[in-house]
Amino acid sequence: MTRLTNHLIIISFDCLSALDYPILKDLPHFQTILKNGTYVEKVETIYPSVTYPCHATIVTGNYPNRHGVINNTLLQPGNPSPDWNWYRDCIHGTTLYDEAKLANLTTAALLWPVTGKANIDYNMPEIFANRPWQNQILVSLMNGTPSFQLELNKCFGHIRKGLKQPELDDFVLESTVHTIKTKKPNLVMVHFTDLDTQRHEHGFSSTEAIAAIHRHNLRLGRILEAIYEAGIYENSTVVALGDHSALDENKAVNLNVLLHKKNFITTNAKGKVINWLAYCKSCDGSAYIYINDKQDSATIKEVKQLVDSLLDDPDSGIEQVLTGDQAAAKGADGSCAFMLEASHGYYFLEDIEGEYIKTISREDAAADKKYTLACHGYSPEKEDYGTILMAVGKGINQTTLPSIRLIDEGPTFARLLGVSLGNTDGRVVEEMLTI
Structure with a gap:
């Protein structure tokens, strides 16, 4: 050549x-x-x-x-x-x-x-x-x-x-x-x-x-x-x-807070994760939800019900939910159970304690790199x-x-x-x- x-x-x-x-x-x-x-x-x-x-x-x-x-x-x-x-x-x-x-x-x-x-x-x-x-x-x-x-x-x-x-x-x-x-x-x-x-x-x-x-x-x-x-x-x-x-945002979605409350994530007295059935892995403007045991149909069903209920809420910060197969069709990781797309103005973090939705201030962004005022990771669409x-x-x-x-x-x-x-x-x- x-x-x-x-x-x-x-x-x-x-x-x-x-x-x-x-x-x-x-x-x-x-x-x-x-x-x-x-x-x-x-x-x-x-x-x-x-x-x-x-x-x-x-x-x-x-x-x-x-x-x-x-x-x-x-x-x-x-x-x-x-x-x-x-x-x-x-x-x-x-x-x-x-x-x-x-x-x-x-x-x-x-x-x-x-x-x-x-x-x-x-x-x-x-x-x-x-x-x-x-x-x-x-x-x-x-x-x-x-x-x-x-x-x-x-x-x-x-x-x-x-x-x-x-x-x-x-x-x-x-x-x-x-x-x-x-x-x-x-x-x-x-x-x-x-x-x-x-x-x-x-x-x-x-x-x-x-x-x-x-x-x-x-x-x-x-x-x-x-x-x-x-x-x-x-x-x-x-x-x-x-x-x-990149897209401007000032609200962080912490789905793991809900997963923790529903016992899909278990922590010890110091807040350290000791076991998890389902976990939300941030990609900033999108996120993967992984199931620890892919054969755990009960957990998959319960998590699906949870994310579907959030999708119906205009203030949940979630714009779209994909299955693993749908994620793979877009070139993403098909081994996830679900893939979430954030709404405009939102992105994902992995906090387990605290608020489900955290509003990010300029002071937050200046103090801690995990807090941002614009990010990427969103769908190319x-x-x-x-x-x-x-x-x-x-x-x-x-x-x-x-x-x-x-x-x-x-x-x-x-x-x-x-x-x-x-x-x-x-x-x-x-x-x-x-x-």
Whole structure:
């Protein structure tokens, strides 16, 4: 298969929305891509539309129930900080970076989700210390490329303030620029989360979110400049994309509070979960309900009656209830008993004690990251919920496309590099390529 580009740089601006286009079109570095390459007006995301499943979809071309990353975090009932799908082994099947390596191409990933312990030449995975005894730098080193990360931390570690934004993205930017100029990889995948953070904490159209978009414009400019300085611009392709959009909300649904009251969840005197028959696992704007024993027909029936009664209540925060089979048909985890979609203005948490509906204040969002003022995870069928893609450079047509799907991105990126992801849910978007 003919390779269309020698260097593919994929920049993921987490939570970049199709609704951001009126801002992007007036920013100079985004203008460079929009005026000279392909612009996709709306990219249909996946279900649930949360970061880790989305990024696994981008590199596989498959829906979550096929690539295996069906949520950000693992099902660990009662754990206030469950572990995430950090590791490459969480993904079933091949990936864009695996196929690039098989083709003897060099690869780099900077805070790209689900790349812990991946076979990537220059890898700084997105993984954080999730236990009190863990050290952030050591956790990263152990799960990526140690020498590469030590080099980056030595040069740019002073920029970072833990996981705080915008300093984290500033560190990632300098690391990306350095990697492009010194390593010149054939595939670079970089993930920026500044905008996502600001939208969670302050709201979709907040001043803070708009400021993050402007910072992303400057970051994009620095990356374009680095490609020029590396002497590879004429043989490079740059893709800027979002993984999902977001919707404003200020009410959290805690279905586990009801499940606890009805003894589907049992806790000890300290409030720790010691047994569960049914559990609501949050995906932010949606949620899975799992039954511990899938043969427990009595529990399934009782939980179904409960969620149906809530669906009839306009103030329950629940807009739709899907069966496991219906969830699977949308690409989500078919092993759940039910999948819930939140109403506008609501999202799901996993609290077991307290209120069924908690109203979130700005003070709540500032004090605790689990409380947000805008989030994602909703169905891609929600109105005004598309994300965006733009690409420029070698192998890219100058065109505007009305829509593609997130599952189409991976096969298209593979075609640019002259490799294949095999039989995928998505297709190669030939309209954007100079095939």
